[in-house]
Amino acid sequence: MKATDLRGILRYTARFRDRVFVLNVDSAVLASDNFHNLLLDISVLRSLNIRIVLVHGCSVQVKALAEELKLTPSDLDGMGITDHATLRLAILAANRLAHELLEGLSDTDQRAVLTNAITAHPAGILNGVDQQFTGQVERVDAKFLQSLLDQGLIPIISPLGFDGNGQTYRVNSDGVALEVSEALQANKLIHVSTSNGIRDAGRLTAQFSVEAAEEYIRDHRANIPAAMISKLKHGVRACRNGVQRVHIIDGTKDEALLSEIFSNEGVGTMIHANEYLAIRPALKKDAGMILKLIRESVEAQQLLPRTRRSMEERIGDYYVFEIDRNIIGTVGLKVLEGTPDAVAELECLFVAEHHENRGIGAKLMLFIEERARQNGIRRLLALSTQAFNYFTHKGGFKEGTPDMLPAARRAIYDKSGRRSRVLYKDL
Ligand SMILES: CC(C)(COP(=O)(O)OP(=O)(O)OC[C@H]1O[C@@H](n2cnc3c(N)ncnc32)[C@H](O)[C@@H]1OP(=O)(O)O)[C@@H](O)C(=O)NCCC(=O)NCCS
The missing domain is CATH 3.40.630.30 (Gcn5-related N-acetyltransferase (GNAT))
Structure with missing residues (x-):
């Protein structure tokens, strides 16, 4: 590493101090070889006094667990129907992942807390079909999360919501990250996924204004994967509701997180509210x-x-x-x-x-x-x-x-x- 890299970072430190970054980490990234590097990068961000909230998915782990137990899950990512057996798999997978996160963060001297900040209600009956244990985020306990951040802790939020009456629901992590970043008026919502975002004619599209992202979704709906459309749509909504920037980066690549945050061009795709x-x-x-x-x-x-x-x-x-x-x-x-x-x-x-x-x-x-x-x-x-x-x-x-x-x-x-x-x- 060059000493001048540190100088480059210096100009961001005042700007990001005490700002909230919500990291929405894809389950495939948690399962990848880069998982520990990601935790190190989170440590770097914490050392600059950036407040981190960690939201994570668990679909890859639900799938693996189902194979291990010879079960067929009704849905993987909290977007479809979650039957009782799949809910149990999701709870198991999410708890294992949360443990791995706590363990890994402990290795890098970070203090983290597994939270129950998401109140959810049943997604209900859609097109006549009962979604069973799939939930909708009803409320984010922002005060609770804020108090953890004030103490220098990293809140971990699993893709599970609680209804306050002893029932847990499976919720989609992209949706959770969106609600959390809005509730905390985060400076950044960063989707740490397995893709760099949108590649237009082979060239990475680095930045979209909210309006350009909407136009892009309208014109390219047929050619981009549904998961990416969902991230872009969520990004547009987040920016309209007070989140400054939404980034999509490839978290399986070493240094992607730091490069996105601390370089002019970044390495992923960014949707921004009013740019200065x-x-x-x-x-x-x-x-x-x-x-x-x-x-x-x-x-x-x-x-x-x-x-x-x-x-x-x-x-x-x-x-x-x-x-x-x-x-x-x-x-x-x-x-x-x-x-x-x-x-x-x-x-x-x-x-x-x-x-x-x-x-x-x-x-x-x-x-x-x-x-x-x-x-x-x-x-x-x-x-x-x-x-x-x-x-x-x-x-x-x-x-x-x-x-x-x-x-x-x-x-x-x-x-x-x-x-x-x-x-x-x-x-
Ligand atoms: C030339 C330069 C300043 C243009 O900046 P830019 O912000 O991309 O330009 P704009 O967005 O205003 O305009 C883009 C348009 O100019 C065209 N354009 C860009 N460079 C051009 C060039 N060298 N010759 C002719 N047209 C050019 C683009 O194709 C595009 O056309 P379109 O609108 O029909 O699609 C930039 O390409 C640059 O820095 N070039 C290198 C330095 C240089 O040559 N400077 C000028 C000498 S003083």
């Missing part, structure tokens, strides 16, 4: 991050190389685009001296790959245009080797010639040998 979006002037402390961000584009000769020193000296000319306080885009505006008309150059336009095609580049261009207008600039220039079509098609620039550059800028242009195309826009 902003263009702001760059500060001196951003110079390193901007240089890191544009490094690949510089190597690909899309952008001019810049040194840290020159970046810091001219930091007042740069702006950054932030999502949730992470810099994911940048642009500069440099007034060019030595022309009778007020001319400025739009420079260093860049949007991180994971955030491309969401209109951020266009927003940055518009922003610069507006700033230039406010500063009395009459003509905006842009030099580009590979994005000239972008400037003309998306930014309303026109193709110009190097003669349009003021003498000093022209000298640099000629010296560089890059032969960038010169674009201009009269304001």
Whole structure:
């Protein structure tokens, strides 16, 4: 591990301190080789004072237990009919898992408590069919869970609900996690599943706004597994009801949980309520991050190389685009001296790959245009080797010639040998 990884995490610590993360751990993840790594990662989160609630499923273990006892379960995940024998299997499997969780957390010095915070009533008769011991979550005892969190404990919530009259019901863990995260107004609901979420045309879709997720469900209902649709729908509901972020990650992969939380792009799929979006002037402390961000584009000769020193000296000319306080885009505006008309150059336009095609580049261009207008600039220039079509098609620039550059800028242009195309826009 690099020491700089720790520095990277540092900027999240204040933001997440004392926030509640509800982890909904799939039964297959609990049965996987990565189970103990996951517990270690939970320990890391606790060490940063993040409050963790652990909800878990048990369908894989119910299936295994049924095979062991030569029984046929009526349902595995609490979505169908739960007969009496299956309820007994679920209670047995859930208790074994809870024990394993307590044991594993104990190994990592974490204190955890198995809870009875879910009040449930029978799912009842659906389409004329009695669902028997399948339950619906009626209430979450948020006060009880909050008091455990206040004491630095990790509440464990099994997929079982209690009716207060001596009856237990099998409830679906996704539903429980949703209700718990809403009741606690969690900062994050993280589905630690066996998939990274939605892969659109082979490419992982990193982030959905609530509206985009709804649209996605509508357009792709036929092509995605029902379990994923359910997670997305639950995610949309959670975000509408006060949960900030819902993540779907592959918990069988080592470090997935930490990578999702502590990196800009994450490794899974995220549904977010209102994201914090902003263009702001760059500060001196951003110079390193901007240089890191544009490094690949510089190597690909899309952008001019810049040194840290020159970046810091001219930091007042740069702006950054932030999502949730992470810099994911940048642009500069440099007034060019030595022309009778007020001319400025739009420079260093860049949007991180994971955030491309969401209109951020266009927003940055518009922003610069507006700033230039406010500063009395009459003509905006842009030099580009590979994005000239972008400037003309998306930014309303026109193709110009190097003669349009003021003498000093022209000298640099000629010296560089890059032969960038010169674009201009009269304001
Ligand atoms: C060019 C860049 C800023 C676009 O950012 P973005 O946020 O993805 O752009 P937007 O979302 O506003 O626009 C996306 C559209 O532009 C098109 N586009 C992206 N890069 C393009 C390019 N180099 N040439 C032509 N069109 C391009 C996309 O295909 C998409 O088209 P569509 O709307 O018809 O589907 C980004 O790709 C980037 O940082 N590139 C590397 C650095 C660079 O070349 N900068 C410009 C030199 S100063």
